[in-house]
Amino acid sequence: xxxxxxxxxxxxxxxxxxxxxxxxxxxxxxxxxxxxxxxxxxxxxxxxxxxxxxxxxxxxxxxxxxxxxxxxxxxxxxxxxxxxxxxxxxxxxxxxxxxxxxxxxxxxxxxxxxxxxxxxxxxxxxxxxxxxxxxxxxxxxxxxxxxxxxxxxxxxxxxxxxxxxxxxxxxxxxxxxxxxxxxxxxxxxxxxxxxxxxxxxxxxxxxxxxxxxxxxxxxxxxxxxxxxxxxxxxxxxxxxxxxxxxxxxxxxxxxxxxxxxxxxxxxxxxxxxxxxxxxxxxxxxxxxxxxxxxxxxxxxxxxxxxxxxxxxxxxxxxxxxxxxxxxxxxxxxxxxxxxxxxxxxxxxxxxxxxxxxxxxxxxxxxxxxxxxxxxxxxxxxxxxxxxxxxxxxxxxxxxxxxxxxxxxxxxxxxxxxxxxxxxxxxxxxxxxxxxxxxxxxxxxxxxxxxxxxxxxxxxxxxxxxxxxxxxxxxxxxxxxxxxxxxxxxxxxxxxxxxxxxxxxxxxxxxxxxxxxxxxxxxx
Numbered sequence: 205x206x207x208x209x210x211x212x213x214x215x216x217x218x219x220x221x222x223x224x225x226x227x228x229x230x231x232x233x234x235x236x237x238x239x240x241x242x243x244x245x246x247x248x249x250x251x252x253x254x255x256x257x258x259x260x261x262x263x264x265x266x267x268x269x270x271x272x273x274x275x276x277x278x279x280x281x282x283x284x285x286x287x288x289x290x291x292x293x294x295x296x297x298x299x300x301x302x303x304x305x306x307x308x309x310x311x312x313x314x315x316x317x318x319x320x321x322x323x324x325x326x327x328x329x330x331x332x333x334x335x336x337x338x339x340x341x342x343x344x345x346x347x348x349x350x351x352x353x354x355x356x357x358x359x360x361x362x363x364x365x366x367x368x369x370x371x372x373x374x375x376x377x378x379x380x381x382x383x384x385x386x387x388x389x390x391x392x393x394x395x396x397x398x399x400x401x402x403x404x405x406x407x408x409x410x411x412x413x414x415x416x417x418x419x420x421x422x423x424x425x426x427x428x429x430x431x432x433x434x435x436x437x438x439x440x441x442x443x444x445x446x447x448x449x450x451x452x453x454x455x456x457x458x459x460x461x462x463x464x465x466x467x468x469x470x471x472x473x474x475x476x477x478x479x480x481x482x483x484x485x486x487x488x489x490x491x492x493x494x495x496x497x498x499x500x501x502x503x504x505x506x507x508x509x510x511x512x513x514x515x516x517x518x519x520x521x522x523x524x525x526x527x528x529x530x531x532x533x534x535x536x537x538x539x540x541x542x543x544x545x546x547x548x549x550x551x552x553x554x555x556x557x558x559x560x561x562x563x564x565x566x567x568x569x570x571x572x573x574x575x576x577x578x579x580x581x582x583x584x585x586x587x588x589x590x591x592x593x594x595x596x597x598x599x600x601x602x603x604x605x606x607x608x609x610x611x612x613x614x615x616x617x618x619x620x621x622x623x624x625x626x627x628x629x630x631x632x633x634x635x636x637x638x639x640x641x642x643x644x645x646x647x648x649x650x651x652x653x654x655x656x657x658x659x660x661x662x663x664x665x666x667x668x669x670x671x672x673x674x675x676x677x678x679x680x681x682x683x684x685x686x687x688x689x690x691x692x693x694x695x696x697x698x699x700x701x702x703x704x705x706x707x708x709x710x711x712x713x714x715x716x717x718x719x720x721x722x723x724x725x726x727x
Contacts, residue, residue: 212436212473215428215464217457217496220262227431227463229424231259231417232267238415240267244277244344247372247379248412249365251389255540257457257498258417260384264346268311271344277379279344282307288352296357297326304330314338328364335377342379351385362389369410387538388414419454429463429479438467440479448484453553455540457498462487489634492558502541502556503563511536515560518542518551519615520663521645557637565623568606572598572627579628586633586652588693592725593716595624599727600710617699617727618646618661625650645680649688656692658685664700674698678722694722 216226232240235252243250254260264281271279286303290296298320308315314337316330335343353361368377383389389411420428425448429440452458465487466479495503505511510532517527527533528549536542543552551557562569579591599620607616625635625648633652648659660681664673677696685694705713715726 213431214468214473215432215460217257217461217464217498220265221259222262222265227428228262229420229428230266231263234259234418234420234424235263236416236418237413239413243380243382243412244271244342246412247342249369249381249383249410250413250415251411252382252384252415252417253386253388253538254417255386255538256501257455258419258540259456260417261348263417264348264382264384268344268346272311275341277342277344278313278338279346280307280311280313281346281348283348285349285352287357288349290357291355293357293360294323296353297323297360300361301326301330304334308334324360325364327361328368331365331368331377336375339375342374343377344380345378346382346384348384350383350389351387366410383411387535390414420452420456420459421454422449425449425452425454425459428459432463432467436474437476438479441481443481444479444484447481451484451488451554455553455555458491458553458555461491461496461498465490485634488555492555492562495559499555499559502539503559505536505539505541506560506563508532508535514542515564516615518549519618519646554636554638558635561619561622561637562626565619565626568620568623569627572624575628584653585655586629586650586657588650588657588695589723591625591628592695592697592723595621596714596716596725596727598624600714603727614663617663617701621659621661621697622648645677647681647684656689658688658692658694659697660684660695661697661699664698664702664705666702668702670698670700674724678720678724681722682720696722696724698724698726700726 213225213227216228221228232238238250238252242248252260252263261281261283268279268281271277282304284300284303287296287299290299301318301320301323305315305317314334316334316337318326318329318333320326331343331345334345350358350361365381371377372379422445426445429445433439448459448462452462462484463479466483467473467475469490470483470486471477471479492499506515510530514527514530514532514536533542533549540552541556542549544550551560575594577590577594579587579594581587603617603620606620622635622637629635629650629652633650636649636651638647638649646661648661650657650659658681660677662673662677664670674696677698681694681696685692700713713727715724717724
C-alpha cells in the first residue's frame, strides 16, 4: 500500500480520496450519529448511510488503515458491489465470499478461503474462518455498497451476520461490522419485504447506531482549498467561495468537481493565478453540459414514474400533502436529491436543479427550431421583450400539440418555456432556477452578457381567481428581484390552465402589459 506522493495534489471526483494524491478533509469529522470508539470497544454492529459521492468509501478505507496502524485489531474494507443483479442466494454468497477473499488479499491480510459447497451458510463460515486467521487480534469488517443486495439475498446476508453476532469475539466472529450504503438499513428491509415495515424481529436487529455523513460546511470548503494555497500559493476570492457554496450547498462531489475544473482545465494545473468568480461560473457551466457520471446518475432517476411525479410537484411549486409520506420522497432524500429547506421540500442545490431541468427539457429543446428572428439588441445584449413575445407566438402555435407528448402534464408550461429559453441562450447565457413545494411558483434568474433578468412563472388552476394569482405573483417577484438584482427587468408569466380559458380564442388568451414596473405576460 506504499504510495508515491505527487508533487502537486488535485481535487478528486473519481473513487475514494487518499492524502498522498488528493486534497481532502477527514470524512470522519462530518459523521453524524456515530461513536467510532464505542463500536470497537463495546463490540458493536452499526449502519452508515449517506448519498453517493459524499465520502463514505473514503472514510471506510481511511478508518480501516488507522485501525490497522494501531495494531490492536485487524480491519478490512470489503465492497460487495460484485453482487449487483444477483437474485439467487447461493450464487450471491459465493460471489460475496470471493469479494471478501480479494479484499483480504488487497489489504495484505490472511485470506479466508473455504470450500464452496453448501453456500447457504458460506458468509457465516467465511466470517468465522477469517476471525480464526487473525488471532490473537479481533476482526473488524466494513461492508460497502450494500445497496446492491435485494430481496431474499439481502435477508440471507443479514441473518448470517446476526447469527454470528451472539458469538462474536476474538477467533470466533468479527467483533464489529459496519454496513454502508445510500439508505438506512430499515429502508432496504422494508423494500425487500414488499413494503412491510420493519418489526423487532428484523434480520438485523442488533445494530447499535444508524449514522450518516454531512455535506461540507462553508468552513470545510475554505479549509479544503487552503491545502492547495499552502502547497502552490494559489488563492481563491471570497466571492468565488461564496458562489461555490451557494451552487453546491456543500455537496462534496460538486465542490471537488468545480475546483478540479477551475484549477486543472480552465487554468493550468501549475498556475498560481487566483481563482475568481468567473472561473467557478465557467466550471459550473462546463460541468452541467458535460453531464458527468454523478450528475447523469441523478438524471437517470427521473425514469422512475413516482420520482417524476414528485419533481412535477416541485417544478410548479404545488402543495401535495401526501408527498412526504411516499417511498419516492424518502428515496430522493436518501439520494441527496431533495432536502428540507425551512421544512419545505426542495431540490438539494442549484446544480441539481439545473441538471434535472435540462434533462426534462432536452427533448423539447432540440425540437424547437433555431430562432430566425432578432433576439439580440444592436449592442449584443439580450432583447428579453422580443424573446418572450416570440415565446407567446410559439405557445399559441405549439402548446396544444406538445402538451399531449410531454409526460409532465401539470408542469408542461414551465418546462416548455424553459426549453425555449435554453434553446436560445445555450452557450451565451446562464439560467438559475428556483422551485420548491408549497411556493406556488418557479423563479428564473437569467444572466446574459453581464445583464440580469428575472422571470417568475405561475399557474392559474380551476376555481382560482386570476386577479388574486396575479397580485400574489407581482408581490412575489418584487421580493425576489430585490434579493437577486434590484435593477433587473422583471417578467411575470401567467399560464391560465382553466378549462373556460382554453375554449377562448387565442387573441383573448394572450396579453402583454406592464404593472408596477413588472412586465406581465398571460398565456
